Amino acid sequence: MDSSDDVSAYVQRLELFRRHDYERDQMIQAYKEKCDDYNNEVESRRMWQTKANNFCKEVLALNQANESNPFVFAVIDGDGAVFQEDLLKRGAEGGAEAGYLLWTEIKNYITDAYPEAASQDWNIVVQVVLNMDGLAKKLHASGIVPNTPTERTLAEFARGFGRAQPLFSFIDVGSGKESADHKVRELLRWMVRVNQCKHIFFGPCHDAGYLPVLEPYKLDSTVSSRLTLIETTPAEEGFKSLGFHKINFKSVFKSDKLPERVVVERQPIQRLPPPTVPASQLPPPKQLPVQHTVSSNSDVSLKTETPVELPRVLSPPSNVNGGPNWSTLTKSVAPKAIDISSTKKSGSRKYYLLNADSQRVDEPLPKNDPSAEKRFKDRSSRYGNLCNAYHLHNNCKSDDCQYHHGERLPPGELLVLKQKSRGIPCSQGSDCIDVNCMMGHHCRWLGACNHSWCRFGDYHDIDSKPRLKVFEDGSTQIVNKL
Template structure:
């Protein structure tokens, strides 16, 4: 019952003391209720104040953290700009340092144009200029090319061998070739011919070593290779491509037919017009005198052969050896092993090519061979495989004195035993 109602009931007919007690009790209950509600409200207020404090503190912390992060972001932005400037400067410096363009040419296979060679020193200077301009023209197509590239060109060759071949083929005289080399080497400070000696693999070895040593050099922008004629370079080039993530190798094409293994590498390539001779060299020699058979022209299967200087005015007589077509049935037609009774045996190079470049050659050079002996010598040379053909390379010598196919053909018994000297592809077809 509501205390107010209860008090009213007492007032209307009860004991005053009882009425007082009831009123006091009612007031006490009301006070207790108010105190409890006040305590609950106070607790809520304190909780709200704590939450407010917590949120205020968190907000303050967040604002402080935001200001710190904002300051850090600005600091990092400034630092990033500094780093970007440093990177730009470093890239520019690196690009400026990576300005070396190295050109490695196999001079035994890349023969300069006859018009340049015959002009001697002037031709050499012009050849250097044509090569330089050709390289620069190629580089101009590259977006990241250096502003001022340094061209470093080395042509590796066996000078004495090439000099003799050029002279015998009437391409140029030995003196013109020497002057050509001089003019070429003096035209540019980093252009040079490099003599490698008489070894047939010397130029290959030098070029492969230079390629291996320099392909990882950070100063190298491009390495240009003049080796399109020789499959023997393919392995070294493939290895260099693997070790060069920047793909800096370029092929300088000089011949219309690129060696198969080189073409398979799919290197970027370019060519330079009028710089190199694209056709094969053809060697010739004057006809022999009628009185003394010291000079004999051997055609259709060998170089012209010069055994010695003529002892009388040259006549029009020459010994011609018919071109021999070998077949399995006819074996080595016309050739008899040991037919030339000379000790030591005559030197093939001296008598059939006209020049022997081996200072320690163990074969004879002073014989006056008969026509029959020269014929046997030429046929005998064909029993030996051509080094280039045997290595599956293009032989650029017209009328090469050595064999490009096995004389025994498909029925070669040595082939089945894998002991035949003729190992090139197609040599037994």
């Protein structure tokens, strides 16, 4: 073998060694990458496991918070649900007994309704919403409770009611039905969303005005299953159709309404007999024409005159001793004109809209005509601001109104005025129940509002989808089902 062959063999062996070194390096590199991937997976798994453990702890804490301090809530309209007379008459002592009886009735009901739950640990919260002064006067007029500083009063009853049960209270909202209604509605809407509230007792079944508040919950099983109506006086028909369970606490509340007006017996007035006067001394009766109004088929009142005799006036006899005579008693009879003309029937019924949360929502208005907007702007520049009450409701009651009345607006300009009125927030907000209110009850852009300062403040997160129509007579109509 020559030297060239030896060199070639060494070169081949060197290349083989280099190839083996390269393969070894590639294997080592792949091994390192696998190790890095493994380490990353370990770290990632540990991170996610840590997060999962933290989330489990948070969920457990939330569940424990939801299950902690469970309670039962009862809201009662005290103006309609009146306590038993024998309890009211005993002042603070009767209030304490009323609180205990009501607590016992609710406790027994909850124990039967939730046999598998630890209901003995549930607190019972009761709030009686009422006009204290108005009810006190009504009870005093009915002869049930004195309303004097020195005698037992409704205020003493309320203090005893609250002292005996620390979670029971009377809430005096003053005069005005809207005040009590607003308080009761908001308490109910709040409690149905509180997880710790296990059951709700709702007590204003005497007032059909609360039907729109309860209607959205009729088909919501999560609410209807834990809502019970307290029936004191016979419930209105609308409450019976809701399907909620009803209960009577007869040992606590009266089952009949207080009289609207107390009839006071008066002693009959003794009158002296009329003097006897010969008929020949009586002057002949005078006749006066009296108008009678009769309606014809064409709604035109026809007036006729017929004579009516006036009563004769007796001449007073003279006193035999020359004393004073009796006073002459006269009594005129003025027949009333009776209008029997036919009355026109009203047009379509007025209504307002409520969403699923019993919040008022505004019905969208059509877009304004640009030409009508220009005419309205010219009119406002010429006469000043227009009176909303006059043009929108035709009932401006101000004797010295500072806004322009004038001729009635055409439909296009009337729509412009409605749009402008809708931009003014109603003082009642989403709790307004006035069917004639043309002001705004929430921001028209809702969550899409990009104004840095909006008049409607907190009224941007309202669900604008209508759920109910509420007519002016209190009746309701479902617009969209849940």
